[in-house]
Amino acid sequence: MTIAFPEPRPDVLAKRDEVIARLRQIVPGEGVISEENERRAFETDALTSYRRVPMVVVLPETTEQVAEILRFCHQEGVPVVARGAGTSLAGGAIPQEDAVVLGVAKMNQVLETNFADRTMRVQSGITNLAISGEVAHAGFFYAPDPSSQLACTIAGNVAMNSGGAHCLKYGVTANNILGLKLVTVEGEVVDIGGEALDSGGYDLIGLIVGSEGQLGVVTEVTVRILRSAEGARPVLFGFDEIGQAGRTVADIIGAGIIPVAIEYMDKQAIEICEAFAHAGYPLDVEAMLIIEVEGSDAEMDATLARIVTIAKTHDVKVIKESKSAMETAAIWKGRKSAFGATGRVADYICMDGTIPTGRLPEVLEGIDRIVKGYGLRVANVFHAGDGNLHPLVMFNVNDPEEQVKAEHAGEDILRLCVQVGGCLTGEHGVGIEKRDLMREQFNDTDLLQQTRIKSALDPKWILNPAKVFPLDAPREPLPGAPAEPPRQAA
Amino acid sequence: MTLHRPTTSAELAAIVAEARAARTPLAIGGGLTRSGLGRPVQAAAEISTRGLTGITLYEPAELVIAARAGTPLREVTEALAAKGQRLPFEPMDHRRLYGTTGEPTVGGVAAGNVSGPARINLGAARDSMIGLKFVNGRGEDIKSGGRVMKNVTGLDLVKALAGSHGTLGIFHEICFKVLPVAESEATLQLGGLTDIQAIEALSTALGSPFEPTGAAHLPAGGGEAARTLLRIEGFAPSIAYRSGELAKLLKRFGMLETIAQDQAAALWRDIRDAALYAGSGTAVWRISVAPSKAAALGAKLAGRGARLFYDWGGGLIWAAVEPAGDAEASFVHAQAKAAGGHATLVRAPDAVRLAVDVFDPPAPPLMAMQKKLKASLDPDGILNPGRMYAGV
Ligand SMILES: Cc1cc2nc3c(=O)[nH]c(=O)nc-3n(C[C@H](O)[C@@H](O)[C@@H](O)COP(=O)(O)OP(=O)(O)OC[C@H]3O[C@@H](n4cnc5c(N)ncnc54)[C@H](O)[C@@H]3O)c2cc1C
């Protein structure tokens, strides 16, 4: 256990009964969970090696309830951790013992679908896949497609600015949101943006998206929906050398072709995914690319032909063009199950750094060196179009020493990403996992500007505390704001 | 008025720190081609970014370019063109609208979130901005984002400051994500449609799988028939196929013709720059609304004598009105608000822009949040005071 949690505040713990009673007034019925065995379901997210049982869990059904909960917690100084589906890989939704978990999962309705304007207004607890499901019959979809899309909520996607394999063409969450209903920590309901492309004044949507539950609780989201392409088809390439794969990607982009997805897998990842999904992946190559294009049949034929020609100039060893919907599904099933399949082989931590794509070969070598240095193994899957790496560092969870080594290896990998000009996280967020590494990427002045914004919108720092910012990050109380109680790391 | 012309970010930071200590408000200027934009700033000193120039990074294979803020936009677009690439958001050139002669700068484009007709498909400037270095109102040099496309490390100040018109920080370096120039493009036209029909036709096309990167409607006027325009881009065989499919899809609106490429390029430039209103002395509004609300809003404006056109790919109504009185400010803001949209007075005499809301006033809770953001970056209000809102 290398990540410190703050000591729960006795003054808050002492108020537990009072907090529960008030929450029951606001959310009647089964919306307040106070029994320990039931609270336990909320003690962690997908970063399961860390867990803390929250003081109480509340599952509101309306924005007004959310506002009342926040107003009360703000007044009482009780920490609040917003939660969607709890699939965060960065520990973003892990609570503390003195926190109220505010889950939006019950707020999962579609409020309005507007095909003429290509927008949809939803409650924030709806799952990512359900949004696309709602409009699929009309040939529309919501573009950002995290691999967790069956479970994760749009609230979590907004908080983490989630991405997916198809973001190379369609962008990430931030590029696909038009409006938000945000409840501030004081319990004010703010409508930001709406159906129009422009929102008035400062780009607060841009600020809230990716803010990891630090600045308010999102209860409604207006998303852009897009018309699906006529068809989509992947081609799979196998290479003997990593560099050949990297140069193929560079030349495709250099030729003016932007596929919808370019995914990279290394030998270890190929083996693991093939054993699980039987996707027909080549096992005798060092690197594999899955490149998907969209359009009519003729357009896809033409584009894929150009892509194949480029790959051939880099001595591609295996070329597999999908010939049917079934083959396409198999190719993607292998890739999309990478995390689950790896989980069957070993425990692992999934890192999420980004790098300038031109540095790929040297970074992959560096990762290999780092992981071997700790006596561990790694599988690499990677969004090659945009430089987002997912090294899966494998270890044995029953060996606490090995877990610590895996965490250190992960940290070294992220340091390497920053050193070559990349960043600590491309889509999973900082959460608690990368909180203490923030100084690798930002100096104290950069951090102070961020914490000033946090202080301006959450003066008591009760929203999702101990996440994103290092515990000792520089802070300044706003003039007139109450002094914060001292925080001790445990 | 003192004019500062820093050549390094350290100099820039020192000037701001000094100005803050002396409580001297600063006006920020790049090429000054948009000095007519926003509310007039009253400041004792001005900072010009024109000493901060140069492309600092360009990696065509990684689709990124970074430049210092005073770099003329033209230098960036030329460097990109030489490698067959472009800024996807098609930045507008305000010179024709304002009759100004300066050089638009990279910083001005970022500070204005300046975008053009490709926006519906390829995003606004803020969607392409991935890294930002700026000096805040305390004279601190801050960075956010970086040079990689995906980055969720900490709060996204890049987007929060895009379009902030120099009121939250003075940018000194910006990194953009770029795209290849399409191999070919075609512009298709329908003639003689009413606004209602045109918007229906454009919405149908935008809701199709054929990915238009421009959609505009120029209503009849000055003896010319109405023109409804669609632009598509891609490889030559795609263009032929998509043109055919769009013609089928839009058959009920009339015959879809293809316009000659040089004429089309000029036309899209005119739409991008609102050049239809160049030279005239009208006041100009830029109104962003959802497509389904546009025709009704347009009819109301036309009923008050406004001249209109629709940059529908950009989600915009451009309206020219008499510059007298409040230049229709109270009417336009109220109508835009009722339609769930936003209106900005893009051109009007200084006296009018000082007297009316140039940007529509946000609802009080939203305004409160904006003020908190401003206070966290520029607590003493020395950067472009009053440019966006009186008192902010
Ligand atoms: C409401 C509104 C709507 C607009 N809509 C569009 C549009 O749809 N399409 C479009 O293309 N353009 C639009 N613009 C214009 C855009 O703002 C242009 O201003 C910009 O490109 C001008 O470049 P410049 O260097 O000449 O800027 P200047 O005229 O020198 O400055 C423009 C603005 O940016 C600020 N600024 C300049 N440099 C910096 C810097 N380095 N750091 C911080 N702030 C700086 C200035 O203070 C000023 O407020 C719009 C502007 C406004 C206010």
Ligand SMILES: Cc1cc2nc3c(=O)[nH]c(=O)nc-3n(C[C@H](O)[C@H](O)[C@H](O)COP(=O)(O)OP(=O)(O)OC[C@H]3O[C@@H](n4cnc5c(N)ncnc54)[C@H](O)[C@@H]3O)c2cc1C
């Ligand atoms: C197998 C697997 C695959 C994954 N693949 C991807 C992928 O491809 N791309 C990707 O980007 N991510 C991926 N993830 C990570 C994760 O799914 C995303 O981060 C997702 O957006 C989290 O959504 P959630 O609803 O589970 O949020 P949670 O985990 O519940 O919360 C995440 C964060 O959002 C905050 N939050 C939740 N609700 C609100 C609210 N209403 N208002 C404000 N803040 C709120 C929380 O406080 C927390 O900080 C994957 C995870 C798993 C387990």
